[in-house]
Structures are given as C-alpha cells and as structure tokens.
Amino acid sequence: MRKKRVTALLTACALMVGALAGCGGNSTAPAESSSAGGETQKQEVNAENADAAAAEDDGEYYVDMDGTRYKKFDDVRLTMLICWVGKDPVASDQYGNEVATAIRDRIGVTVEKENVTMNEAEKLNMMFASGDMPDIVDCAYWGGTSSETTIVNKAAREGRVTDISDLVPQYENLADAWKLGYVSQRFIETELDQPDFNGARYILPKVASLNEQELGAYGVFVRGDVPEALGIDPTTIKTTDQLWDFMVKARDYGFTDVNGNDCIVATAWHNGNKITEFTQNFYEKGRSNYFLDENGKIGYRTLSDDWLNEQLFFWKMIHENVLDKECFTTSDERANEKVGNGTALFTCGRYHATIDATKSSGLYDAHPELRYVPVGPLNYRDGEPLTELVSEGTDSTPIILFPSTCSNIEAALTYLNYVNSREGRILTRYGFEGDTFEYNEDGQPRMTEEWVSRYQNNQQATRDELRERGINDLFDQCTVIGKGKELFGESEPFMGDNMDPYLKSYWEMRPFEVWPGYPIDAAASGFENYQEFAQWAFDGSTAGEYTQRAYFADSEEEAREILEEYQNYLMTNDNGKMQEFLDYMTEQYGTRDDWAF
Amino acid sequence: MKGRGQNKGKEQKVQERKKLLIRIKRHKMLYLFILPCIVWLLIFCYAPMGGVVLAFKNYRYDRGIFGSEWAGLKHFRAFWISPEFWSVFRNTVVISGLKTVFCFPAPIILALLLNEVRAPRFKRWVQTLSYLPNFVSWAVVVQLMTAIFTPYGGVFNEIRKSMGLDPIFLMGEPGAFYPLVILSDIWKGVGWGSIVYLAAISSVDQELYEAATIDGANRWQCTWHVTLPGISATIGLLFIMSFGGILNAGYDQILLLQQPPNYQISKILDTYIIHTGINYGKFEYASAIGLFKSVFSMILVVLTNHLVKKYAEIGLW
Numbered sequence: 001m002r003k004k005r006v007t008a009l010l011t012a013c014a015l016m017v018g019a020l021a022g023c024g025g026n027s028t029a030p031a032e033s034s035s036a037g038g039e040t041q042k043q044e045v046n047a048e049n050a051d052a053a054a055a056e057d058d059g060e061y062y063v064d065m066d067g068t069r070y071k072k073f074d075d076v077r078l079t080m081l082i083c084w085v086g087k088d089p090v091a092s093d094q095y096g097n098e099v100a101t102a103i104r105d106r107i108g109v110t111v112e113k114e115n116v117t118m119n120e121a122e123k124l125n126m127m128f129a130s131g132d133m134p135d136i137v138d139c140a141y142w143g144g145t146s147s148e149t150t151i152v153n154k155a156a157r158e159g160r161v162t163d164i165s166d167l168v169p170q171y172e173n174l175a176d177a178w179k180l181g182y183v184s185q186r187f188i189e190t191e192l193d194q195p196d197f198n199g200a201r202y203i204l205p206k207v208a209s210l211n212e213q214e215l216g217a218y219g220v221f222v223r224g225d226v227p228e229a230l231g232i233d234p235t236t237i238k239t240t241d242q243l244w245d246f247m248v249k250a251r252d253y254g255f256t257d258v259n260g261n262d263c264i265v266a267t268a269w270h271n272g273n274k275i276t277e278f279t280q281n282f283y284e285k286g287r288s289n290y291f292l293d294e295n296g297k298i299g300y301r302t303l304s305d306d307w308l309n310e311q312l313f314f315w316k317m318i319h320e321n322v323l324d325k326e327c328f329t330t331s332d333e334r335a336n337e338k339v340g341n342g343t344a345l346f347t348c349g350r351y352h353a354t355i356d357a358t359k360s361s362g363l364y365d366a367h368p369e370l371r372y373v374p375v376g377p378l379n380y381r382d383g384e385p386l387t388e389l390v391s392e393g394t395d396s397t398p399i400i401l402f403p404s405t406c407s408n409i410e411a412a413l414t415y416l417n418y419v420n421s422r423e424g425r426i427l428t429r430y431g432f433e434g435d436t437f438e439y440n441e442d443g444q445p446r447m448t449e450e451w452v453s454r455y456q457n458n459q460q461a462t463r464d465e466l467r468e469r470g471i472n473d474l475f476d477q478c479t480v481i482g483k484g485k486e487l488f489g490e491s492e493p494f495m496g497d498n499m500d501p502y503l504k505s506y507w508e509m510r511p512f513e514v515w516p517g518y519p520i521d522a523a524a525s526g527f528e529n530y531q532e533f534a535q536w537a538f539d540g541s542t543a544g545e546y547t548q549r550a551y552f553a554d555s556e557e558e559a560r561e562i563l564e565e566y567q568n569y570l571m572t573n574d575n576g577k578m579q580e581f582l583d584y585m586t587e588q589y590g591t592r593d594d595w596a597f
Numbered sequence: 598m599k600g601r602g603q604n605k606g607k608e609q610k611v612q613e614r615k616k617l618l619i620r621i622k623r624h625k626m627l628y629l630f631i632l633p634c635i636v637w638l639l640i641f642c643y644a645p646m647g648g649v650v651l652a653f654k655n656y657r658y659d660r661g662i663f664g665s666e667w668a669g670l671k672h673f674r675a676f677w678i679s680p681e682f683w684s685v686f687r688n689t690v691v692i693s694g695l696k697t698v699f700c701f702p703a704p705i706i707l708a709l710l711l712n713e714v715r716a717p718r719f720k721r722w723v724q725t726l727s728y729l730p731n732f733v734s735w736a737v738v739v740q741l742m743t744a745i746f747t748p749y750g751g752v753f754n755e756i757r758k759s760m761g762l763d764p765i766f767l768m769g770e771p772g773a774f775y776p777l778v779i780l781s782d783i784w785k786g787v788g789w790g791s792i793v794y795l796a797a798i799s800s801v802d803q804e805l806y807e808a809a810t811i812d813g814a815n816r817w818q819c820t821w822h823v824t825l826p827g828i829s830a831t832i833g834l835l836f837i838m839s840f841g842g843i844l845n846a847g848y849d850q851i852l853l854l855q856q857p858p859n860y861q862i863s864k865i866l867d868t869y870i871i872h873t874g875i876n877y878g879k880f881e882y883a884s885a886i887g888l889f890k891s892v893f894s895m896i897l898v899v900l901t902n903h904l905v906k907k908y909a910e911i912g913l914w
Binding site: 121122124125128129131147150151154155158159160261262264324325326328329338343404535541545548549551552569573 | 766856857872
C-alpha cells in the first residue's frame with residue numbers, strides 16, 4: 001500500500017513537473033524602457049565607452065596583421081540570431097571549433113550563432129515582445145512597409161534595440177557602412193535617420209561597393225533548343241509584342257521536357273517572383289513608383305493606365321496558357337524542378353537561379369542543347385536598352401542590430417570589427433595557412449589544391465567539413481562591408497574566376513547603370529502619419545491579392561474591373577488620403593531640382 | 598418560515614461540502630492524479646486570459662501588456678469598419694458552417710459503419726488506416742493535393758486528358774475550393790474523430806440489441822433505434838462544442854489551399870490575423886480580433902446549449 005502511495009505521489013509530481021517544464025523564467029533582466037527613442041540605452045552605452053577608454057591604458061590588446069588594435073576581452077560569450085529561414089546549418093560546436101577558438105585566443109570573444117526555424121517576422125515579433133533576445137541579430141530590412149522593417153522600426157522606437165550612433169564610427173572596419181555610396185541617400189534619410197528616432201541610429205546595414213556587388217542578372221530566359229526550333233534569334237526580342245509572339249509560337253510547337261512530358265510555356269520562382277521581367281517594355285527607364293505627369297504633377301504608378309495594361313498582359317498570359325498558373329503560390333523547390341527538367345520553356349528572374357537549377361538536376365551537362373539562354377534583353381518603352389539600374393548606394397539590405405539586452409555591446413562590435421578586418425576575413429573564410437589555404441604570388445589567400453580538388457568532387461561534403469571546423473560558418477552573416485574581390489580577388493573561397501560563361505556574357509548584355517539624383521521616393525516619408533498611411537497604401541499583400549485575382553478572371557473586362565476596383569480603393573480609402581499624399585509629393589517636387597524617378 | 602428554509606438550505610450545503618471532503622480524503626490518491634491537470638489548466642488556460650487586456654491597449658514592446666497605454670475599443674472599431682470585415686467574417690462562417698454540416702457527421706457515420714463490421718481483423722485494419730491521415734500535417738496533405746491536381750502532369754489531369762478533356766487548374770477553381778476543403782478535412786479527420794463515437798457505442802447495453810432483435814428489428818433498425826439514441830448524448834455534447842469553434846475554420850489548411858482565383862472566398866479571420874496583426878507586430882489588433890472570435894463563439898455555445906437542452910435534453914451545464 002505504501003509503495004503504491006509513493007509511486008502515485010511520484011507519478012503525480014512527475015506529471016506536474018512535466019506540465020510546467022516550459023515555464024522557465026527569463027534570467028535576462030528586462031530592458032529599461034525609454035520613450036525617447038532609446039535614450040536610456042544611449043547613456044548606458046556611453047558609460048561603457050567611458051569604461052573602455054579608461055581601460056585603454058592598462059588593458060590587453062590584440063594587434064592584427066594590418067596593425068589594427070582590438071581590445072581583448074575575458075572570454076565573453078555572445079549569441080547571434082540568424083533570422084533567415086533556409087540558411088546553411090551552423091557548426092555543431094560553436095564554442096570549441098577551430099576558428100572560434102582562434103578568434104577567442106585573439107580578442108576573447110565567441111559568438112554562437114543560431115538559425116531560426118520559423119517565419120522570420122513572427123520570430124522577430126516574439127523576440128521583441130518577450131524581451132528574450134540574443135546579443136546580435138542578423139535579419140532582413142527591405143525598407144518601406146515590409147514586415148521585418150516595420151517590426152524592427154517599432155522595436156527601435158520602443159526601446160528594444162541599442163542605439164549605436166556613437167559607437168559604429170569608432171570601429172574602423174564597420175564605420176563605412178553608413179556612408180553615402182555604400183547606402184543610398186534615400187536609405188539614410190528614410191530608414192537610418194527616421195525623424196522619430198531623435199538622432200539615434202539602430203541598424204548596421206550590410207553593404208558592398210558597386211565593384212563588389214554581383215549583378216542581379218535579372219531577365220527572361222528561354223530553353224536553348226526553343227529559338228533554334230522556331231528559327232528565332234532570342235537576342236532580337238526587344239518589345240513585349242515580340243516576346244508575346246515568341247512565347248505563343250513556343251506554346252503551339254509542342255515541346256516536351258527531358259522526361260517526355262508536356263511543357264509549361266513560362267514560369268517564375270517563388271510566389272511569382274520577378275514576373276515583371278516579362279513586362280519591362282511597358283515603362284520608361286527609372287527606379288521609382290512615381291512619375292511626373294504632363295501637368296507637372298506627381299503620379300503613382302499603380303494608379304496609371306500603364307500599370308493597368310501591364311496587369312492585363314499578365315491576365316492574357318494566364319488566360320492563353322502561357323504563364324504557369326501555379327507560379328503565384330509555388331515554392332523555389334517546385335520551380336527548380338520545372339526548370340531543372342526543362343519543363344518550363346521560359347523563365348524569369350535571376351539568371352543564377354536558372355543556371356543553378358539546371359546544373360543541380362544534371363540537365364546542364366547531360367543536355368547542353370537545352371541550357372537556358374537570355375531573351376533580349378528587352379528595351380525600355382522608349383527603345384533604350386535595358387540595364388540593371390542601381391542607386392548610389394544600397395536602398396534595402398540585410399542588417400545587423402543589437403537588442404537592448406545585448407550583454408556586451410563593446411565585445412559584440414569588437415568581434416564584428418575583427419571578422420571584417422583582412423585578417424578576420426582570411427581566418428573565417430579561408431581557415432589556416434598551410435592547412436586549408438596558401439597565399440598566391442599576389443599575396444591573396446587561395447584554398448590549397450587538396451581542398452580545391454575535394455571541393456570539385458563534392459561541394460556539399462567539403463563545405464560541411466570546413467564548416468564543422470568553423471571555416472565559412474555563416475560568416476557572411478557577419479560581413480558588414482563586402483570586400484572579397486577588393487582584398488582577395490574572388491568573392492568567396494573556391495570561386496576564383498570560375499564564373500559560368502553564360503552568366504558572364506549576360507552581365508555584358510545587361511550591365512549595371514547607376515541612376516543618379518535624389519530619389520523622389522525619399523520625399524514620401526515626410527508626409528504626415530506616413531507610416532500609418534503607407535501600411536495600407538503600399539501594402540504589397542493587398543495589391544497582390546487584387547492583381548492576382550484579376551489575372552485569373554474569366555474575361556478581360558472582369559480583370560479590368562478588379563484592377564480598377566483596387567485603384568478606386570487606393571483613391572478613396574481613408575477619406576481620399578492618397579490624393580492628399582500625391583499633392584504633398586508634388587509640393588515636395590518643387591523644393592529641389594535633382595529628383596530621380 | 599423563510600428563515601428556517603434558508604437555514605435548512607445552508608445546513609444542506611455544509612453537509613454536502615463535508616461529504617465531498619470525506620470523499621476526496623477517501624480517494625485522495627485518485628484526486629492527486631487530477632492535480633497536474635488542474636495546475637496545467639490554471640497555468641496554460643486561465644492565467645494567459647489576463648492577456649486579453651492587450652486588445653484594449655496600444656501595445657509597446659518595452660512596456661509589455663499591462664504597462665502599455667489604454668486604447669479603449671479602438672482596435673475593435675478598426676476591425677469592424679475595415680473594408681474586409683464582412684467578407685472575412687462571412688467566409689469564416691461559411692467554411693465553418695460547411696464543415697459542421699459535412700465534417701461533423703462523417704466520424705459518426707464511420708463509427709456506425711465500423712460497428713457493423715463483423716470481422717475483427719478487418720475492422721482493426723480499417724480503423725488503423727483511417728487514423729493515419731490525422732498524423733499527416735496539412736503542409737504535406739496540400740503538397741500531395743497539388744501533385745495530384747496540378748495541370749502540369751498531375752494524375753487528375755492525365756486522366757482527364759486520356760478522356761479527351763482539357764487539363765484544368767483544379768486547385769485554383771473557385772468552384773472547387775469548398776469541396777476540396779471539406780473533402781480533405783474529412784479525409785484527414787474522419788478516422789480520428791470516430792474514436793470517441795466508437796467508445797460511446799461500446800458502452801451501449803448489449804441487451805438492448807438482443808431485445809430489439811427479438812422484437813424483429815433488422816440491423817438498420819437496431820442502428821437507428823438503439824445505437825444512435827445510445828450515443829446521442831455524446832453527439833449532442835460534441836455538437837455544442839463544435840459551435841464553439843465556428844470561427845475556427847482551420848487556419849493552416851485554408852492558408853495552404855489559398856490560390857489567387859479563390860482569394861475572395863478563402864480569406865478567413867485567422868489568415869486575416871496573420872496578415873494584418875502578426876506580420877506587422879500589431880499584437881493588440883490581432884488580440885482584438887481573437888477576443889471578438891472568442892466572445893462570438895461563447896455566445897454561440899450558450900445559445901446552442903440552450904436549444905439542445907430544450908429540444909434534446911442534453912447540455913454542457
């Protein structure tokens with residue numbers, strides 16, 4: 001009887017403990033609130049700086065190969081959240097791997113990275129709401145009203161992010177991240193220095209000079225055998241009408257994929273990504289969603305007839321069985337299959353993605369005649385050839401931020417400063433001299449022949465092995481200023497000059513073009529209650545719902561009605577705020593003469 | 598008289614309480630086993646209810662739920678006057694209503710059918726097979742459906758082609774959306790849902806079947822006049838509770854089955870919460886919609902309970 005009682009008691013206790021297992025408290029002290037845009041944290045950080053300055057005389061420093069001094073910490077362990085779904089896994093031993101140990105020996109800091117396994121916006125939300133935050137966060141910041149941007153800005157305003165305005169300039173390998181040229185004027189004015197941040201800066205953008213950047217290589221691509229079979233030179237396709245005829249001829253020809261199945265005429269990557277590559281010919285050259293009408297007033301592209309006609313072109317593509325009906329809800333994996341098997345005759349988006357899909361499926365090597373080749377590139381409406389327009393500095397970018405609970409901001413910045421130095425980059429990407437890399441005659445690190453040959457035999461296994469040693473263990477996520485080509489002559493280890501010849505030639509067909517001037521979009525943020533207004537006026541989800549619904553309408557009239565309904569919604573919602581906004585933009589237009597549209 | 602009656606009532610209550618305490622003392626080991634469940638219920642179901650105040654606040658990350666300033670009914674008003682309120686509300690009620698009509702009786706029918714199977718091995722086999730889909734996530738189910746119904750090489754369209762018909766994008770046909778939702782929901786949940794009814798059927802007195810058979814009842818009449826009345830209490834209770842979830846149309850299933858052509862009929866409260874609330878960090882707005890859902894569901898449960906109690910003498914309380 002006693003035994004039974006004891007057993008029952010223990011079982012009940014075990015059940016109760018099990019039920020409460022998830023109720024662990026947060027040992028981290030909650031961040032002190034600040035209604036003045038993080039004033040409190042700023043003071044704390046300044047106090048820490050003062051301490052650091054005082055310690056300069058008697059502290060221990062590490063001096064790297066270029067003579068830069070780094071304060072040495074006493075085994076500081078920090079956590080970093082990599083807020084990107086689908087990133088490579090991290091090394092299983094984040095503290096004891098060789099690279100982590102080497103960095104710790106030099107500056108006394110270890111950063112242990114963790115990947116997210118849930119929706120990024122949801123994770124950021126939960127993190128900021130609960131106050132259970134890592135020391136460093138790497139996440140997207142696409143600007144405007146995108147989810148992550150909205151959440152990060154809210155967190156910054158509400159004291160959940162550390163103000164780093166006075167700190168970053170002190171770290172020489174990070175300081176350039178805020179400079180014009182690396183970031184655009186628009187980014188500085190509308191994202192970095194938002195009026196209600198009261199002079200505080202919260203985000204460290206991850207940037208690269210134009211020379212370091214890889215071209216997006218966006219465009220329309222066609223399976224290699226299609227133009228040959230139809231007797232069309234794809235590089236002569238310059239207008240939407242020519243593209244349409246080309247696609248219709250391809251549809252009617254009766255091509256099959258490598259498995260002998262019927263083909264889809266045109267597809268896109270995840271959720272219809274970049275289908276606007278098919279319609280580049282609808283617009284004049286420009287990067288803005290605004291235009292100047294014949295009366296000298298600012299117009300919004302979505303309210304124009306050009307936009308409406310562009311959307312009706314997509315309706316025609318769906319209606320005439322030219323565009324993949326599943327592409328608006330498809331995943332990249334499914335798109336990979338369609339392209340990798342040659343099932344889609346035309347693709348759009350980045351050329352890299354198309355080439356990679358055919359390489360990983362084996363089509364690239366087994367059927368060279370089916371390799372996708374560029375169409376056009378199309379011209380702008382006025383007949384000018386298409387280029388890849390970029391601003392002077394990045395407009396939207398991944399960022400690094402430091403939550404207000406960051407246990408040691410100085411150590412975190414020192415770590416980033418070190419891994420962004422030449423020595424840090426060599427260590428974190430190439431590993432150890434004589435073991436994993438050697439210097440070439442130009443003094444640039446190159447992986448050893450042994451590792452190169454292993455990489456050529458099995459890329460994934462080699463990457464995995466190196467990662468377990470801490471080499472290339474998501475250090476891209478810590479790269480604040482991309483300098484691979486400038487410092488080492490290659491964007492990353494193993495790359496050398498092994499660029500795909502198709503990609504290389506496409507870069508020449510559609511080169512970079514810097515779009516000068518002050519972006520008109522930057523004027524928008526000064527509109528009263530802009531954030532509130534932008535959340536509905538420029539909400540991509542609502543726009544996507546209307547337009548995609550229109551693409552699947554039974555008739556062109558019905559599609560037009562849906563699109564006009566959306567335009568009407570934009571013009572009438574919130575008591576016609578859109579017109580007020582456009583009037584404001586027109587007013588702003590008169591204030592300077594170097595606007596870029 | 599009144600005072601004496603009141604005293605008597607009080608005494609009776611005290612007696613009952615004493616009896617309860619004696620019973621608890623006598624069976625303390627059994628009651629001990631309930632304790633973890635009660636603790637779990639208090640911590641995970643009742644304590645978080647305090648969080649509903651979020652719906653009435655202008656939430657700030659740094660000030661938390663209770664420290665943020667009051668906003669009154671601002672978020673409720675914003676939801677009610679939003680242009681999407683009626684379409685989202687209507688879609689939710691329609692989908693849930695259809696599920697109640699078609700998916701609620703399905704497990705009952707399966708349980709009745711299984712009860713009639715006389716070969717025990719076959720019965721177990723069917724039961725096991727019917728439970729399996731419950732363990733497959735909606736993501737996988739929708740993936741399978743996409744592979745079957747895709748217009749580009751899917752089995753469904755290959756059959757159509759072999760019959761001389763044109764392929765169709767079934768997952769994107771607005772007319773096919775409700776049938777796909779209902780059928781996939783039945784396929785996934787019918788087996789698992791039948792367990793509770795099978796348990797209820799097994800408790801029906803076997804002598805009633807014998808008596809009915811002696812009276813000349815055939816198997817259908819036994820089912821209709823013995824089995825169904827025998828499990829009517831279970832059916833009634835589950836029916837009342839199902840009304841509590843009338844605004845829960847199945848978030849993951851609907852979200853995954855959404856396609857551009859069916860947006861207008863597939864946007865439900867839960868997907869709306871994700872889009873407008875969670876994605877932009879507007880927890881207070883999401884909470885207001887959640888609270889609206891809960892209050893509406895509670896009213897429905899009370900009403901249904903009242904009606905079922907009145908007409909079928911079955912009730913939750």
